[in-house]
Amino acid sequence: MTKEPFTLIGTAFHTPERCRLEVLQDHLFSVDAQGRIAEILAPGRPEYEARANAARQAGTLVLLADGQFLLPGLVDLHIHAPQWPQMGKALDVPLEVWLQKYTFPLEARYADVDYAREVYADLVDNLLANGTTTALYFATVHVDASLALAETCLAKGQRALVGKVAMDDPEQCPPFYRDADATSAVADTRRFIEAVKVLDPQERPLVQPAITPRFIPSCTDAALQGLGELATEFGCHVQTHCSESDWAKQFVEARFGQTDAASLGGFGLLTRHTILAHSNFINEPDMDLIKEKGAGVAHCPLSNVYFANAAFPLRAALDRQMHVGLGTDISGGYSPSLFDGCRHALSTSRTLQSGVHAGLPPEQRGAPGEPITHQEAFWLATAGGAEALDLPTGSFRVGHEFDALLIDTKAKASNIHINAADDTLEDVFQKIVLNAARANIAMVWVRGRMVVG
Numbered sequence: 001m002t003k004e005p006f007t008l009i010g011t012a013f014h015t016p017e018r019c020r021l022e023v024l025q026d027h028l029f030s031v032d033a034q035g036r037i038a039e040i041l042a043p044g045r046p047e048y049e050a051r052a053n054a055a056r057q058a059g060t061l062v063l064l065a066d067g068q069f070l071l072p073g074l075v076d077l078h079i080h081a082p083q084w085p086q087m088g089k090a091l092d093v094p095l096e097v098w099l100q101k102y103t104f105p106l107e108a109r110y111a112d113v114d115y116a117r118e119v120y121a122d123l124v125d126n127l128l129a130n131g132t133t134t135a136l137y138f139a140t141v142h143v144d145a146s147l148a149l150a151e152t153c154l155a156k157g158q159r160a161l162v163g164k165v166a167m168d169d170p171e172q173c174p175p176f177y178r179d180a181d182a183t184s185a186v187a188d189t190r191r192f193i194e195a196v197k198v199l200d201p202q203e204r205p206l207v208q209p210a211i212t213p214r215f216i217p218s219c220t221d222a223a224l225q226g227l228g229e230l231a232t233e234f235g236c237h238v239q240t241h242c243s244e245s246d247w248a249k250q251f252v253e254a255r256f257g258q259t260d261a262a263s264l265g266g267f268g269l270l271t272r273h274t275i276l277a278h279s280n281f282i283n284e285p286d287m288d289l290i291k292e293k294g295a296g297v298a299h300c301p302l303s304n305v306y307f308a309n310a311a312f313p314l315r316a317a318l319d320r321q322m323h324v325g326l327g328t329d330i331s332g333g334y335s336p337s338l339f340d341g342c343r344h345a346l347s348t349s350r351t352l353q354s355g356v357h358a359g360l361p362p363e364q365r366g367a368p369g370e371p372i373t374h375q376e377a378f379w380l381a382t383a384g385g386a387e388a389l390d391l392p393t394g395s396f397r398v399g400h401e402f403d404a405l406l407i408d409t410k411a412k413a414s415n416i417h418i419n420a421a422d423d424t425l426e427d428v429f430q431k432i433v434l435n436a437a438r439a440n441i442a443m444v445w446v447r448g449r450m451v452v453g
């Protein structure tokens with residue numbers, strides 16, 4: 001799809017590397033008809049004025065106003081689209097009860113494609129308004145409703161990877177909500193992959209399919225085997241839950257005598273294009289295996305507080321240069337905002353081990369070595385997630401696609417207050433990461449197309 005090329009001038013913040021904030025003050029960004037960043041120029045460069053004048057004359061110049069800043073779009077590495085209607089509800093029970101009592105009955109309703117279309121339209125509008133330009137979605141077992149989600153993302157311009165959920169084990173999944181058997185779980189996944197490829201046949205599709213065994217406890221060996229073979233055949237993305245809770249971890253170890261990660265690897269489900277949600281209880285050999293395969297982890301700090309009563313060992317994963325990004329895990333997490341995700345990742349990293357602190361010196365309280373910085377949190381929500389998915393976005397770079405947010409710190413109802421005399425641009429960035437809300441997101445672009453604003 002080609003669009004009007006345009007040129008934008010303003011101050012941008014991004015974290016092209018994990019520990020590096022780069023401030024692109026008053027830079028000029030040229031976005032071409034394919035939505036790619038064609039040029040980034042600093043003020044004072046010889047072509048700067050000529051490009052600005054040409055765009056001004058063509059009527060395609062976007063000038064950021066005082067108090068407005070550009071950020072890369074946010075990447076949600078783990079979200080359950082059908083759980084949108086129960087966001088903020090039923091988080092006071094353990095995972096296995098939550099699944100059976102609330103979540104499976106809700107997801108079963110998506111047999112009705114009209115219901116799916118209605119919920120998914122509302123969900124995608126809300127996520128875009130919250131700045132989520134890319135999402136890796138779990139849908140439901142239903143092929144048609146899962147396709148409705150892919151169609152909705154494409155129509156509304158959100159970059160997405162969508163999975164028809166596979167769950168066929170009659171011991172763990174209720175009769176009203178499961179694949180009939182392993183053969184149909186695999187055949188329907190194949191049908192879904194092929195249909196998404198027809199839906200978005202572009203050379204660089206905006207919407208892609210993902211192979212999605214819900215988690216090992218919900219799948220038979222035959223389904224896991226068949227899905228692993230599909231992953232090899234199509235080379236497409238894979239997503240699943242990995243070692244999320246004590247219960248889920250123990251279930252897998254009792255069944256296979258090895259961890260989730262090792263078991264997934266054995267079925268061919270651990271590839272460069274696999275995203276493992278949660279992974280709270282992975283051990284060192286698991287980390288080595290995930291790193292060796294090039295797979296990534298969706299860190300879901302908020303839902304981990306509820307369902308895992310634990311935290312993902314983020315620092316150890318980052319030290320190993322594993323791919324990691326952030327997931328909202330709606331509705332295991334109650335916030336659709338990845339800015340909130342950054343804040344939850346920050347606070348979790350500072351309080352990983354609580355225990356009894358009375359009398360301990362400061363350096364022994366909390367979780368020594370674990371705290372991440374706000375730059376790292378933002379990297380996780382942008383470039384980290386994009387790199388995990390192997391997508392050309394997440395930071396501003398020539399050749400990358402222009403997925404971006406215009407943050408208006410002077411918006412009505414803004415919680416961000418900048419004092420020009422006291423705040424450096426680095427301070428402004430920190431204030432945005434810690435205080436930006438939906439009200440501050442004035443415009444959103446995905447692949448150069450304005451999708452909010």
Ligand code: GUN
Nearest residue numbers: 080214215241303329332
């Ligand atoms: N494990 C299996 N299914 C789910 C789910 O829907 N949400 C979460 N958080 N964990 C799961």
Ligand code: FE
Nearest residue numbers: 241277329332
């Ligand atoms: Fe989840």
